[in-house]
Structure formats: C-alpha cells, structure tokens
Amino acid sequence: MISRYQRLGAALALTLATLSAHAGLNIQTWTVAGGAKVFFVESHALPIVDVQVDFRAGGAEVPAGKAGIAGLTRGLLDAGAGNLDEEAIANRVADLGVQLGGDADMDRASLSLRTLSNPEERKGAIDLLATLIQQPTFPAAAVEREKARSIAGLKEADTQADAILARRFAAAVFPDHPYGRLPSVETVSSITREDLVDFYKRNYTAARAVVSIVGDVSRAEAEAIASRLTGGLPAGEAPVATASSALPHGQTIRVPNPSAQAHISIGQPGIRRGDPDFFPLVVGNYILGGGGFVSRLTKEVREKRGYAYSVYSYFMPQRDVGPFEIGLQTKGSQADDALKVVSATLAEFLAKGPTEAELQAAKDNLINGFALRLDSNRKMLEQVAVIGGFGLPLDYLDTYRDKVRAVTVAQIREAFKRHVSPDHLVTVVVGGDGDKTAPVKTGAKP
Structure with missing residues (x-):
C-alpha cells in the first residue's frame, strides 16, 4: 500500500517538472467574519494545498523587557492544543502525512501547512491546524523546557562574534524601536506562562490574521478552509501602525x-x-x-x-x-x-x-x-x-x-x-x- 507520505512525496517530485513560469498570480481576496483577510490562488497542477496563517504577532508587538516572547509563543503552539498533548499532535501529523511549519520574525508569526488535496486528508489537516491556532494550552513543562533551550542558545550566542554583532547592530540602528530589541538571557528568563497566554490572547485574533491559500481547491473550498481556521478566534482589535524609528546618529x-x-x-x-x-x-x-x-x-x-x-x-x-x-x-x-x-x-x-x-x-x-x-x-x-x-x-x-x-x-x-x-x-x-x-x-x- 502506498502511504500518505509516499503520495505527498511523489506529488512534490513533480513540482518543478509540471509548473510553468508565471508572469504573476491570479490572486483572489476577501475578508471572513471576524476580520481575517484571505488571499487565494487556485492551482490544479498538483494535488497539493499549501496554507499559511500569519498573525501580527512578531517581535514588534512585544512588551518592553519581554523580547523573545513572540518566538516562544509561536514555538509552543504545537506543544499542546485542545485535548491533544505534544505526542498526540506529532502522531496526528504523521498519520495525516502533512508538513507543518512556520516561524516568528519582527513583523509576523506564521503557521504553515502542506497537505494532499483530497477531501478526507485535507479536512483532517485543516482541523489539526485550526486546533493549534485556536486552542493552544501552553503546558507548563513545555514552557520551561523551551525557555531553557532558548536561554542555552542565547548563552552560546553571546560567545560568538556574529551573534554579538547582530544584537549590537540592531540596538544601534533602532535605539528607540522594537526592531532594536532582540531576545537576551535576561528577557527570556523573565517570561512566564501567564505572559505567553496574555501575548497569545492579545495578538492571535481574527482581525490580526491573514490567511494565504495556494493549490488544488476551488474558491468555495478555500472559503471553507479560511473560515475553519479563523472562525474560532476572537475578533480582536485591528492592529495599529507602529511608530517609525528615528534616524540614528552616525x-x-x-x-x-x-x-x-x-x-x-x-x-x-x-x-x-x-x-x-x-x-x-x-x-x-x-x-x-x-x-x-x-x-x-x-x-x-x-x-x-x-x-x-x-x-x-x-x-x-x-x-x-x-x-x-x-x-x-x-x-x-x-x-x-x-x-x-x-x-x-x-x-x-x-x-x-x-x-x-x-x-x-x-x-x-x-x-x-x-x-x-x-x-x-x-x-x-x-x-x-x-x-x-x-x-x-x-x-x-x-x-x-x-x-x-x-x-x-x-x-x-x-x-x-x-x-x-x-x-x-x-x-x-x-x-x-x-x-x-x-x-x-x-x-x-x-
């Protein structure tokens, strides 16, 4: 029997061979209930759907003294959600044969998903992603583990010239802006589970979400995907523009x-x-x-x-x-x-x-x-x-x-x-x- 992984791998192997060079993309867009914006490209070249949900939840939204909380929050979304613990989530990912990804930078925190497009596997994958986005539990043991891992990495980085350079350069170029505040041992050590929960509740809302969908689904199916992913989120308040950074002195x-x-x-x-x-x-x-x-x-x-x-x-x-x-x-x-x-x-x-x-x-x-x-x-x-x-x-x-x-x-x-x-x-x-x-x-x- 051919596994889901084998089918997904075979589809991926065809990507470069079957996709033509595009001058651009036919991007359809709409807003779902709650305020999340959706951007969709219908592409039936491969039986694959790629989905990414971005939140205005990057480093620029972090309170002073808590640099590192954006990355920790994003990284803990798959450490426990709904009635699933970390092991159950990993098993579910393996059973579905999906690929989960994402990251957090200064502007965005993202979760991405790649799945085969047939309805059964697609539904299971989207349900899992929706659970991670809407119902993270931030288990205390996982919080402490990830904090310890981050702190160990920062201590190691503090001995490396390139990491020191990145920190000092950001602070000097953006002295009065969140872009200049990078995580440190002190800021990460100060983060509590309550801080993470509060950051999640304030920033992972429908009004701060953008859903991008590319692949082998129809417009109606894309609408259902976007609604499933964001429908359980609170509407929240629309994000406001951050203040521009003043130019530093040479x-x-x-x-x-x-x-x-x-x-x-x-x-x-x-x-x-x-x-x-x-x-x-x-x-x-x-x-x-x-x-x-x-x-x-x-x-x-x-x-x-x-x-x-x-x-x-x-x-x-x-x-x-x-x-x-x-x-x-x-x-x-x-x-x-x-x-x-x-x-x-x-x-x-x-x-x-x-x-x-x-x-x-x-x-x-x-x-x-x-x-x-x-x-x-x-x-x-x-x-x-x-x-x-x-x-x-x-x-x-x-x-x-x-x-x-x-x-x-x-x-x-x-x-x-x-x-x-x-x-x-x-x-x-x-x-x-x-x-x-x-x-x-x-x-x-x-």
Missing part, C-alpha cells in the same frame, strides 16, 4: 572579542514595505552589493584588495522601516583599511549612481531570475503571504519585471540619496582581537 562602535576575524556591519534604517523607491533601490543595491561577484563592493573589497571573502549589502523592507546593511568579515589588522574602501565605494555610488552598463546587467539578472520565485506551490505561497501580510498591490508580481525594466540611473541615484546618508550610518565592529597583527582597540563590552 557612529562607530567597536566591541572587543578574541576572534581573529573582525565582523562588521554598516547601516541605518532603510525602507518599509510598499515604499515607492523600492524598485530603484532593489536594482541599485544589486549593483552596489547584492549581486555577488558582479557587485561593486565585491570587486573593490575582495577582488582588488583581498580584504574579505564575502561582502554584501541589502535593504530589508519591513512593516516599519527595515534596515539597510553592508556586511563583511576581515582580519582584524585589515579592518580599518577595509572600512575605508567600503566607505569610498559607497560614497562614489551615492554621488554618481551606476553606469548604464551596470544598470542593464542588473536588470537582465533580476528579470531573468524572476520566474524562479514562482516555480513551486511553496514559493507561490510565500509571495502571496507577503502581498497579503504587507498590503502590497495584488498585481505586484505581474508588474514586477516591468517596474524593474523601467528603472533609470537617475532614479537609483535619487532613491539612494533619500534613504542612505553617511551622517546616519552606524558602523559596528566586533572582534578581530585574535589577529596578532591587529592594532589594540578599546570599546564597550557586549
């Missing part, structure tokens, strides 16, 4: 660490989702540091001078203004010289923008690679969830390539001037002290 922070490599991040608040400068910045950043070996930063820092194996830049648009960041690692003795090259490369790009040849090469790469974003149900689901979760236009994917194609050198130059200012760039350097030829540095402790 500064350099050096953090001692015995690593031979200096771990470096340079950046500031960049753009939010839906910013009109998004496409000029995407294309421009590909040229500056997002295009791997063809980017200017790689050519100047790695190829010409050998200061770093990898150097990169990116914009991370979020619900509020997410970071613009340049990152690299280099020997401690070379850190100051590498920083000078990065600064000069960025300054020239801000002043002049890219060349026409660089612009055309970047456009060609971004346009030609676009189809890979939509070559499976899973990737389509990710794109639909972003569109729904951040309120992007429904034709965002349909118009993506045309908007990339329309970007000009002048638009890139002006967009970068609006969003990247040397006066507000924060530089954080962690480590490099283990390089015996490095100059002695002083600075704040991590």
